[in-house]
Amino acid sequence: MEHGHGHKSIDPELLVFICGVDSEFNVTQELASVHSRHSTTTGKDIFNEVSKTITEYNLEGKQVQCVTIDGGKNMSGIKQGFVAQITTACKVGGFSKPIFLYFLIHLQALCLKYVDMSCVMKSVVSVVNVIRSHALNHCQFHNFLKEIDSEFVDLPYYTAVRWLICGKILLHFFELRSQIDLFLTEKNKPWLLLSDCEWIWELAFFADMTGHMNHLNLKLQGKTNLISDCFVHVKAFRAKLALLEGQVKVKNFAHFPCCEKFHVESKVEFPSSFVQ
Structure with a gap:
C-alpha cells in the first residue's frame, strides 16, 4: 500500500494506492481512493482515511503486508505518526504489523535539499x-x-x-x-x-x-x-x-x-x- 500527497487549491489531498501480487507474481497497482483534507493532516487523520479505504474494499488490516511512506513526521513518527497508528492497530487486532518502506526518491530529494x-x-x-x-x-x-x-x-x-x-x-x-x-x-x-x-x-x-x-x-x-x-x-x-x-x-x-x-x-x- 502506498500513499501520496497532492495539492488542489489550498486543501491537501491524500491519494491511497493499493499494490497486489497474485500467485504468478504479477504486480498490480491501482489508485484506490482520494481524500481531501480540509483541516489537519496528522498521522491519525491519515490512518483514519486509509482505514476507510481498506473497509470500502472489504479488506482486513492483516492483509496489508507492506506500507511505503515518506520521511514526514506525520507519516514516519513512531509515537503519533501514521506508522505509530498502524503499529497500535496491529497490536489491538492481534496480527503482525506490515513492513514499512521509505520512498527512495523522497530520500534522494531530501539529500538534495542539504546542498x-x-x-x-x-x-x-x-x-x-x-x-x-x-x-x-x-x-x-x-x-x-x-x-x-x-x-x-x-x-x-x-x-x-x-x-x-x-x-x-x-x-x-x-x-x-x-x-x-x-x-x-x-x-x-x-x-x-x-x-x-x-x-x-x-x-x-x-x-x-x-x-x-x-x-x-x-x-x-x-x-x-x-x-x-x-x-x-x-x-x-x-x-x-x-x-x-x-x-x-x-x-x-x-x-x-x-x-x-x-x-x-x-x-x-x-x-x-x-x-x-
Whole structure:
C-alpha cells in the first residue's frame, strides 16, 4: 500500500494506492481512493482515511503486508505518526504489523535539499517572480522569446515540493540570462547579478549539478525498477560524484555543459573556492 500527497487549491489531498501480487507474481497497482483534507493532516487523520479505504474494499488490516511512506513526521513518527497508528492497530487486532518502506526518491530529494544553493536560488526565484507574477510582464517576455526564436520559450515557476523543477529552472535561467538581462533593463528593472561573472559561474555550476541529480532521480522511477536496480544507480552515482569532484578541482568541465559554455564566453576564471 502506498500513499501520496497532492495539492488542489489550498486543501491537501491524500491519494491511497493499493499494490497486489497474485500467485504468478504479477504486480498490480491501482489508485484506490482520494481524500481531501480540509483541516489537519496528522498521522491519525491519515490512518483514519486509509482505514476507510481498506473497509470500502472489504479488506482486513492483516492483509496489508507492506506500507511505503515518506520521511514526514506525520507519516514516519513512531509515537503519533501514521506508522505509530498502524503499529497500535496491529497490536489491538492481534496480527503482525506490515513492513514499512521509505520512498527512495523522497530520500534522494531530501539529500538534495542539504546542498546550499541559496546564493543562486534566491536571486533566480526573485527574477522569475518579477517576470511571471505579472501577467503583462509574462506575456511580453514570452513574446520576446518567440520573436528571437529562442530555444527556451518560457521560464518555469519554482515549486519547492517538486524537486525536479529546481534543475529545470536553473538550466532555463542560465540559457536565457542574456535575454532576461535585456528584458529587465528595458523594463527599468536591471538585475546587477546578471552582469556578475562570479555569480553566473555559480549559476552554471548548480544548473549542471541539479541536472545530474535529476538524471539520477528519473533513473530511480518506474514500475519495473527493482530495489537492486535502484541500488546500482545510487552506487554508480556515488562513484560519479567522486569523478565530478576531481574534475572541478582541475577545472575540467567535460561533464558540466553549462560551465563549459560559460568558460568559453567568460574572461573570469571559475571560482572553485565556493564548491570546496
